[in-house]
Amino acid sequence: MAFPNVYTHRKVAETKAKSCDICFKLSSSVLITPDNKDWFYVCPAHLKDSGFCTPKVDTAxxxxxxxxxxxxxxxxxxxxxEEKQRKKKEKQEKGQSGDNKDEKEEKKDTDDKPGEDGKKTQRKTNQGSKNDADAAARVEEENTEEEPRVFELRSTFYQQRLNKxxxxxxxxxNRERLQDPTFFPSVPKNLPS
Known part of the structure; x- marks a missing residue:
């Protein structure tokens, strides 16, 4: 009957949101025991309240x-x-095989054409923005993982859950007993003497 005082925080779809057991506001956060014997809806703000529950940190x-x-x-x-080293080697091999004058002329030609330079800088900025997006996604992922997922309820709230x-x-x-026909006494069949 009793279950451990260890609850895991999970999210449900916004369409499945129900009222919080504490403040009765709609919430999509659920606290559930590992063996699924007990669960209830709770607001994320209550999870930060030290009077309601404490996060259990799994250091390992x-x-x-x-x-x-x-x-x-x-x-x-x-x-x-490794990629930078490979590119550096390719440039050195290219420099050794070709004349330095030809490279300088090619460099001047690319400097004279602003359209190509604009494309190169645009590609670099696009790559930079992609890297920024990747970094932002990693930071967001880290923040979501940093939130504690396992909680222990305070004794009063845990007792309330047990009582409920x-x-x-x-x-x-009681419902099962009332549906059982042998629960109520039967009508006497013999006449009273």
């Missing part, structure tokens, strides 16, 4: 996440470095 998961992000960042930097579950169980048993 946080460390693993940080390590994974660090590894991904290292891999990304390595790839960028007990009352619901008692009401269910």
């Amino acid at each position: 998961a946080i460390e693993a996440r940080k390590k994974r992000k660090l590894d991904e960042e290292i891999e990304r930097v390595k790839k960028e470095y 579950k007990r009352q619901a169980e008692i009401a269910r048993r």
Whole structure:
């Protein structure tokens, strides 16, 4: 009957939003126990209230996440470095195979044509904006992951949840008893003497 005082925060669709058990405002946030025995709607503002619940921090998961992000960042930097080194080698090989005069003339020709330079700078700015969008997406993803997902209710609220579950169980048993035909006494069949 009793369930652990560990609740996981989950979001539901806005169309499935129901009233918060605390303040009765519409909410799409749900606190649910790991074994799905108890769940209730709650406003996200209540999750930040230390009088209602406290977040349970899983330090091992946080460390693993940080390590994974660090590894991904290292891999990304390595790839960028290898790409730069490859381009540098290509330029050196190109410089050794061709005359320096031809390269200088090509450079002057590209400087004289503003349309091509404009395209190059535009490509660079587009790449910069894509990188900015990627960085913004990573920051947003980090912020959503930083919010605690597991909570422990304060003892008074946890007792209220237990009492509510007990009352619901008692009401269910009473309904079943009333539907059972042997619950009520039968009419006496013998005449009284």
